[in-house]
Amino acid sequence: MGWGKRPATYEDIEALPPGWVGEIIDDELWAFPRPSRRNAWAAMVLGAKLGNAFSHGPGGPGGWWILNEPEVHLGRQVLVPDRAGWRRQRAPGLLDRDDPFFDLAPDWVCEVLSPSTAALDRGRKLAIYHQEGVGHAWLVDPRAHTLEVYGRGEKGWRLIAHHGGEETVRAEPFDAEPLELRLLWAPKSTPAPGP
Template sequence: MALPQENNSITYAEYLKLDEDIQYEVIDGQIFNMSPSPSVKHQAIAMEISTEFNIYLRSKSCRVLAEIDVCLCGEKDNSKVKEWVNPDIVIVCDKNKINKNRIAGAPDLIVEILSKSTAKTDRMIKFNRYQRAGVKEYWIVDPAHETIDVYILESEFYKHDGTYANDEVIEVNIFDDLTVNLKNIFREEIDPLY
């Protein structure tokens, strides 16, 4: 099945019929191609952040998931969903939002790791869409500069909580007792040959 040029002619149910190697996001009627695969550094950072979250969440009801489709509107019927994203990492505390193939509703926290092809989308388009959907906390990770910008939802708008770098520690706002030390996230430079 070929991907249509306009969002108004594709639903999430139709998207699921596409070749499994094809990944797209649809945001506010615009289709975004998700290829090529992320760089090794991108994937290593995602693994380190996921590990930090996973260790903390092992005995708790929230779940950390990576690269899963998220239908922010919360619609359960795939044939009615006309918008979805595929963040690098999500934390979901409402188990009713977790379905077999996707998340239906706004996650509690989303992490996006920038690449040259996604920086504008992550910083502007997704920022606004996540804010509108009610995602409580949004992290934008810049692998090139080894920084993380943290945004906290307050009164329906994101407040910039800070830009973190080096050995700084981020206090995860959605939890009272979780901190993430960036020295665990941005470890030694990964050899580009691997």
């Protein structure tokens, strides 16, 4: 932050134009428009697949709260991961309060990378997630068709796996169920069916 600039506040987030996502990282306001179509597709499919198996669907392993773009307040930091999950055993009453934010660090975060957010997601945000005790982080790149899976190490993140293309994978901490990566990538245009 430059000399003479005041630290960002929550009021700065509230003053953003409709449809913008704001985060406060190290006292700086970071603001981005809504995600691109590819990012929205990847995040939606990922949320549906993990939610069905681990959060609310019948027949899956369960045990998680999986949320879409939760606003997470960690001290002075205000972060909005694309997806986040808390183990129900660690946070049984996570949804009991009716606040519009969470003040407990997730157990898992996922950032869907875009050209405008990739450096921040890979850098400062991952560092804060590690500092706050998040156990796993995923970076999904819908343009490169890749999934990077990170686990918390003592001094930083360790790359557990790098997947890509149309693989079917078992990725920590959700390795109890297979995930077909091809479903995350926006489908190619197809002609509309006839009359």
